[in-house]
Amino acid sequence: MERLNRTSAPQAKRYTEKVIQFGEGNFLRAFIEWIIWKTNQKTDFNASVVVVQPIEKGMVEWLNEQDGLYHLNLQGLLDGKPVDSVDLIDVISRGVNPFTDFKAYLALAEQEEMRFIISNTTEAGIAFDPSCRFDDAPASSYPGKLVQLLYHRYEHFNGDPSKGFVIFPCELIFENGKHLKECILQYIDLWNLGEGFRSWFLGSCGVYSTLVDRIVPGYPRDNAAALCERAGYDDHLLDKAEIFHLWVIEAPKEVAAEFPADKAGLNVLFVPSEAPYHERKVTLLNGPHTVLSPVGYLSGLNTVRECCQDPLIGKFVTKVMFDELLPTLNLPEEELRKFACDVLDRFNNPYVKHFVTSIMLNSFPKFKTRDLPGLKTYLERKGELPRCLVLGLAAICTYYKGGKRGEDEIVVNDDEAIKALLQDLWATGDVAAVAKGVLGADFIWGEDLNAIPGLAAMLTENLALIQEKGMRTAVEAVLG
Numbered sequence: 001m002e003r004l005n006r007t008s009a010p011q012a013k014r015y016t017e018k019v020i021q022f023g024e025g026n027f028l029r030a031f032i033e034w035i036i037w038k039t040n041q042k043t044d045f046n047a048s049v050v051v052v053q054p055i056e057k058g059m060v061e062w063l064n065e066q067d068g069l070y071h072l073n074l075q076g077l078l079d080g081k082p083v084d085s086v087d088l089i090d091v092i093s094r095g096v097n098p099f100t101d102f103k104a105y106l107a108l109a110e111q112e113e114m115r116f117i118i119s120n121t122t123e124a125g126i127a128f129d130p131s132c133r134f135d136d137a138p139a140s141s142y143p144g145k146l147v148q149l150l151y152h153r154y155e156h157f158n159g160d161p162s163k164g165f166v167i168f169p170c171e172l173i174f175e176n177g178k179h180l181k182e183c184i185l186q187y188i189d190l191w192n193l194g195e196g197f198r199s200w201f202l203g204s205c206g207v208y209s210t211l212v213d214r215i216v217p218g219y220p221r222d223n224a225a226a227l228c229e230r231a232g233y234d235d236h237l238l239d240k241a242e243i244f245h246l247w248v249i250e251a252p253k254e255v256a257a258e259f260p261a262d263k264a265g266l267n268v269l270f271v272p273s274e275a276p277y278h279e280r281k282v283t284l285l286n287g288p289h290t291v292l293s294p295v296g297y298l299s300g301l302n303t304v305r306e307c308c309q310d311p312l313i314g315k316f317v318t319k320v321m322f323d324e325l326l327p328t329l330n331l332p333e334e335e336l337r338k339f340a341c342d343v344l345d346r347f348n349n350p351y352v353k354h355f356v357t358s359i360m361l362n363s364f365p366k367f368k369t370r371d372l373p374g375l376k377t378y379l380e381r382k383g384e385l386p387r388c389l390v391l392g393l394a395a396i397c398t399y400y401k402g403g404k405r406g407e408d409e410i411v412v413n414d415d416e417a418i419k420a421l422l423q424d425l426w427a428t429g430d431v432a433a434v435a436k437g438v439l440g441a442d443f444i445w446g447e448d449l450n451a452i453p454g455l456a457a458m459l460t461e462n463l464a465l466i467q468e469k470g471m472r473t474a475v476e477a478v479l480g
Contacts, residue, residue, distance in 0.1 A: 004233035006067040012090035015040060015048035020108055020149070022054045022119035022142055024063055024095060026218035026358075030072055030241035032118055032170070035261050035268065036091045042264035047116075048093040050108060054121050054142050060095035062237060068092030071231045073220060075351030076243035083243045084351060086230050098145060102137040105145075109153035112163070116259065117146070119180075120170040120212070123365040124415060128183045134191040143183035150184070151193055154200050164204030166255060170212045172286060173369060174278050177209035177250065206255065211278045213246040213285065215304075215346055217354040242352050246281075250274040276331065283329055284336070285343045287370045288321045290363065291392025293356035294399040298471040300406075304354040308347045316388055316475050317347070324386035328377035361413045363396045364444050372445070376452070385454055387478040394462035395471065397438055401426045418444060431463040432456075 002008040019036065021028060032049075039045045051068070053060040069092070074085045098105035108114060119125070121142045132144040139145050150165065157163040169176040184207070188198050220227055220240040228235055247261070247268045261268040271277070289304070295316060296307035307313045321343070326336050347354075371389055378386040400422040402410050412419055418441075425437040435456050439449035450456050465474045 001228065001232070001234045004066050004069050004071075004231075004235045004237075006069065008233065009069060009088065009090075012067075012069055012088060013040075014093070015046050015091060016113055017050055017093050017111060018047040018113055019049040019116045019118060020052060020114060021049050022052050022117070022125075022145070023121055024051045024053060024059050025120070026239050027212075027214075027216045028118070028120050028170070029070060029089065029092075029237070030216040030218075030239045031212055031214050031245065031247070032120075033089050033091050034072055034074075034087075034241075035245070035247065035264075035266055037087075037089050038266055039259075039261045039264040040091065043260045045260055045264075048091050049118075051092055051095040052105060052108075052145075053095065053097045053099070054119070054125065054145070056099045058097070059237075060097045063092060063095040066235070066237055068094055069235075070237035070239060071227065071233070071235050073227055073238065073240045074243050075240065076346075076349050078243050082351070086227060088231070098138040105138060106149065106152045109149050110156050114153075115166060117149075117165050117167045118170060119146075119168075122362045123171055123173055123369050124362050126169060126171050126173060126176060126179050126183060128186045130190060132187070132190075134187075134193070139187075141183075143180060144187055146180075147184055147187040147191070147193075150201060150205065151197055154197050159196060159200050161200065161204045164200070164206070166258065167205060167207040168210050168249065169207070170210055172212070172282060172366075174275070174282070175209050177207045181207040206251070208249055208251040208255065209274050210250065211246070211248040211274045211281060213248075213281050214241055214244060215349070215352065215354055216241040217303075217352050218358050220353070222353055240352065242346060242349055244346060246277075248274045248277045279329060280331060280336065280339055282370055283325050283374055284321060284340050285346075286366070287325050287374060288317055288343070288347075289359050290366045290370045291320055291389060291395065292317050293359040294363065294395035295392060295471060295475060297356045297360070298395055298398060298405065298466070299475065300472075302355055302357075304347050304356060304359075305349065305352070307356065308344065312472060312475055312479075315479055316391075318344070319479065320386075320388045320392070324378055324389055325371075325374045327381065328374040357411075360396075360399065362415070363399070364414060364418050367393060367396060368445055372449075379452065385452075385458055387458070390455065390458045391462050391474060391478045393438075394459055394466060394474070397422065397434060397459075397463060398466050398471075431467060432460045434463055435459040 071086050072089050096104050125142045129141040132139040132141050169180045217240050249270050256270040292307050296313050301307050321340050375389050400412050425434040
């Protein structure tokens with residue numbers, strides 16, 4: 001079987017490079033690239049994507065080995081009928097690693113037809129780091145890299161107002177566009193890049209908040225060989241996702257005219273405000289995901305569906321969703337319950353194996369944005385803490401202890417400072433110290449969560465129970 005590339009797959013099309021994308025992971029390839037691929041098919045968009053590796057260790061080299069090509073396996077129910085498709089996605093033209101070739105990265109800004117910038121650098125990616133310098137090659141933060149690129153374009157085209165960018169951040173942060181724009185302006189000030197550049201950015205570039213929704217298990221390691229057989233190629237970048245998709249973009253009609261994904265029969269919405277879509281989705285889909293993953297994994301389960309099907313963990317998931325998170329939202333209850341039921345159906349999709357370990361990247365920033373607001377609102381409205389959400393936080397802390405689950409090595413992926421903190425706290429052997437130290441980590445939460453009444457005591461109790469009796473016993477205890 002031939003290795004997939006543009007020589008072995010001459011049917012792959014080539015398009016005009018119009019999109020710069022920060023991030024090469026499974027989600028973007030199963031969501032953004034697929035949307036652009038479909039839009040190319042249905043309209044005259046004719047766009048390809050240049051992928052920029054946002055962190056020093058990434059997989060751009062793998063992408064380039066396959067000339068940007070890979071297959072996407074979509075599985076699920078569409079209009080009540082099963083879908084199990086395998087398609088060759090050909091919209092990535094190449095990948096650029098700014099850490100090894102900074103000149104090639106800046107050269108992207110010189111391409112006249114480049115128009116869109118898309119990113120998904122996780123919740124931790126949109127952050128201002130004052131230690132970044134303009135002459136770093138590249139700046140360590142994503143917004144810093146972006147400003148370097150924008151400034152190079154501004155200078156190369158002598159401030160031409162027609163050469164601005166349309167920027168779509170896809171990080172799961174409410175008002176991600178607003179936060180990214182603020183970071184950009186902070187760097188413009190920090191680096192003294194001038195009023196001319198600031199005016200060009202504000203007048204010629206648009207940074208638009210978006211909401212993305214598609215469950216992407218990623219590389220289908222359980223049936224990769226069979227999918228390669230179906231595709232007819234040896235493909236090391238196979239990707240898998242559910243058939244459902246939703247992209248909400250808070251942008252005016254003229255942006256929709258330039259990026260015509262909504263004209264391609266796709267569930268892409270250009271709306272005046274993404275707020276109601278964001279709150280509902282992040283709370284009732286991503287919130288349960290974030291806590292069920294460590295609870296399920298430490299209970300011996302490996303996929304989201306296994307968690308939902310398990311008699312005990314399934315009750316935990318349902319209680320988190322319907323009893324603890326749903327009451328914290330302000331939309332009509334009937335609408336929320338319908339959405340929550342649809343989410344459970346998606347979690348139970350028999351076609352998709354969504355491994356919980358793939359969800360646990362950057363778990364602490366995820367808990368902060370997805371579950372902490374609900375925890376606070378629940379306490380405010382009910383006068384007590386949501387026991388399952390607190391257990392979810394205890395499970396994250398326990399997972400970050402590392403070690404093994406049976407024969408499997410627990411591999412923690414998060415900011416190095418967070419990993420170091422947890423290692424130091426667990427080294428004390430004192431669960432109360434772990435609870436107090438985690439809750440007091442201002443650099444994680446932006447506040448001291450020890451101030452939340454009863455939280456430190458309940459977190460300590462859950463950590464002790466997990467250590468002494470195991471996760472399943474702890475779940476039984478919180479379910480009462």
